[in-house]
Amino acid sequence: MLGKRYRSVDGTIIEAIRDVSFELVQGEVLAILGPTGCGKSTLLRLISGVEAPSEGTIERDKDSTFNIGFIFQDSSLMRWRTVYDNIKLPLEILGRNDPKKVDELIHTVNLTGFENAYPAELSGGMRRRAAIARSLVHEPNVLLMDEPLTGLDEITKEVLQTELSYLIRKMKVTCVLVTHDIGEAVILSDRVLVMSPRPGTLVDEVRVQLPSVREPAVRSDERFSDYCMFIRKRLNILHPLREREPH
Amino acid sequence: MPTSRSRIITALKDRASAISVFVVVILLWQCESSYGLISQFLLPTPVSVVAELFSVTANWPAQIYVTLKEVLVGFFFGALSGVGLAVMVAESAFLRKTLMPYLIGIEAIPKIALAPLIYILLGFNDLARIIMVILLVFFPIVLTTLPGLVDVDRDLIYLMKSLGAEETQILYKVRLPNSTPQLFIGLRLGVLAAVIGSVIAEFVSSTAGLGFIIISAQSTFNTSLAFAAFIILALLSLGLYGSVELVAHVTMPWYGRKS
Numbered sequence: 001m002l003g004k005r006y007r008s009v010d011g012t013i014i015e016a017i018r019d020v021s022f023e024l025v026q027g028e029v030l031a032i033l034g035p036t037g038c039g040k041s042t043l044l045r046l047i048s049g050v051e052a053p054s055e056g057t058i059e060r061d062k063d064s065t066f067n068i069g070f071i072f073q074d075s076s077l078m079r080w081r082t083v084y085d086n087i088k089l090p091l092e093i094l095g096r097n098d099p100k101k102v103d104e105l106i107h108t109v110n111l112t113g114f115e116n117a118y119p120a121e122l123s124g125g126m127r128r129r130a131a132i133a134r135s136l137v138h139e140p141n142v143l144l145m146d147e148p149l150t151g152l153d154e155i156t157k158e159v160l161q162t163e164l165s166y167l168i169r170k171m172k173v174t175c176v177l178v179t180h181d182i183g184e185a186v187i188l189s190d191r192v193l194v195m196s197p198r199p200g201t202l203v204d205e206v207r208v209q210l211p212s213v214r215e216p217a218v219r220s221d222e223r224f225s226d227y228c229m230f231i232r233k234r235l236n237i238l239h240p241l242r243e244r245e246p247h
Numbered sequence: 248m249p250t251s252r253s254r255i256i257t258a259l260k261d262r263a264s265a266i267s268v269f270v271v272v273i274l275l276w277q278c279e280s281s282y283g284l285i286s287q288f289l290l291p292t293p294v295s296v297v298a299e300l301f302s303v304t305a306n307w308p309a310q311i312y313v314t315l316k317e318v319l320v321g322f323f324f325g326a327l328s329g330v331g332l333a334v335m336v337a338e339s340a341f342l343r344k345t346l347m348p349y350l351i352g353i354e355a356i357p358k359i360a361l362a363p364l365i366y367i368l369l370g371f372n373d374l375a376r377i378i379m380v381i382l383l384v385f386f387p388i389v390l391t392t393l394p395g396l397v398d399v400d401r402d403l404i405y406l407m408k409s410l411g412a413e414e415t416q417i418l419y420k421v422r423l424p425n426s427t428p429q430l431f432i433g434l435r436l437g438v439l440a441a442v443i444g445s446v447i448a449e450f451v452s453s454t455a456g457l458g459f460i461i462i463s464a465q466s467t468f469n470t471s472l473a474f475a476a477f478i479i480l481a482l483l484s485l486g487l488y489g490s491v492e493l494v495a496h497v498t499m500p501w502y503g504r505k506s
Contacts, residue, residue: 048405048408049409050408068410070402072406074402076402076403078420078421079501081424081501089420092420093410094410118501120501120504146402
């Protein structure tokens with residue numbers, strides 16, 4: 001059972017997550033869904049190992065290597081590096097040189113011709129594409145995505161959801177997606193864990209049984225709507241919508 | 248593509264109003280001199296200032312060399328030690344807590360007032376003048392660079408750590424590049440402060456340099472000479488500031504770009 005507590009600036013202890021326990025199966029795409037501030041991102045940092053839990057442990061399969069790719073909210077590209085240099089950053093840190101892989105990913109995420117552009121010169125969607133390419137360039141076996149498409153317009157978001165879904169299935173990478181977008185969780189994942197408000201605990205698990213390749217048409221599928229509706233209801237129980245009081 | 252000639256014409260048109268102000272001021276100054284409204288002891292004529300600029304008696308190249316040497320050596324060591332301390336303070340929460348109140352406190356006091364004390368401690372020599380310049384350069388560079396080293400996108404640090412990056416890699420690949428815009432703000436302020444430091448140091452004690460010329464001209468009421476030295480100092484400051492701008496432009500091609 002994982003738990004994480006922080007000391008805030010004013011000295012008070014904030015319990016971000018409490019008694020969270022789940023298994024991540026190799027090759028699956030797991031979505032963690034919950035309201036803002038429920039500890040989703042904290043959970044991701046615990047999985048990545050950049051932060052240690054206050055309680056509990058994270059056990060990894062002894063036979064497998066743990067090679068992480070990270071996609072963040074707002075893309076978090078280095079503004080002083082070109083698209084090409086941003087994408088090759090993980091290879092640099094790992095001491096590898098694979099220009100062919102960088103070129104291949106630039107092509108895959110449709111950024112050909114923008115290799116020498118700086119992040120400030122790109123649109124929001126292009127920045128996310130660069131961040132996706134950076135997260136995959138070193139061929140990670142676990143991809144951690146922290147609200148990767150938040151803040152994009154609906155059209156760009158849907159296009160990128162389809163492309164991201166295609167890429168992660170093609171690369172057979174195990175994924176953990178943190179989001180507060182119900183549709184995004186359903187379209188991208190095999191399993192959705194629903195979290196309560198802070199301190200975040202797991203309140204439900206939904207298995208998404210849609211075709212593994214999620215074409216845009218899946219959104220029109222009745223099952224897609226049913227999954228969204230079901231999860232929304234689960235979240236609404238946690239956050240009961242209050243009817244406006246009559247004047 | 249605009250030609251270089253058309254670019255120059257456009258640039259001149261853009262600056263026409265600013266250039267006009269300069270021309271009008273010089274003309275008014277010359278007119279005033281012709282009518283003798285203000286004594287030439289107090290305000291020399293533009294012509295006499297220009298004559299002084301081209302006179303060989305002041306030995307301008309030697310004076311410029313002395314001042315420029317103090318400015319550049321002091322600026323170099325001030326910037327180097329400023330960035331060094333900023334990095335140390337950024338990397339250590341203990342140093343941040345311990346030193347920051349002193350850094351801010353010392354920056355708030357007028358360091359020019361320390362000039363006589365520095366001469367007493369170090370003697371009336373070049374080293375004392377360079378220390379004066381370093382003192383004026385050091386603090387603005389520490390205080391402007393530090394936020395750039397500390398206020399880094401937290402996710403970038405997580406990314407580096409998740410890839411197994413060492414603290415030195417995080418410093419060289421994230422913190423230092425992130426701080427370059429602030430560092431150049433510090434360097435711009437620092438280079439101007441270096442000129443001030445050098446002139447003040449020469450005012451207090453020196454046998455050569457542009458500050459020495461100004462203080463000597465004051466004692467002989469040679470205002471033309473003082474004005475000429477002042478103009479050279481202004482051009483020197485502008486040149487140094489422009490050089491820092493140029494280095495900033497070359498070092499940060501990404502800065503200020505928009506989609």
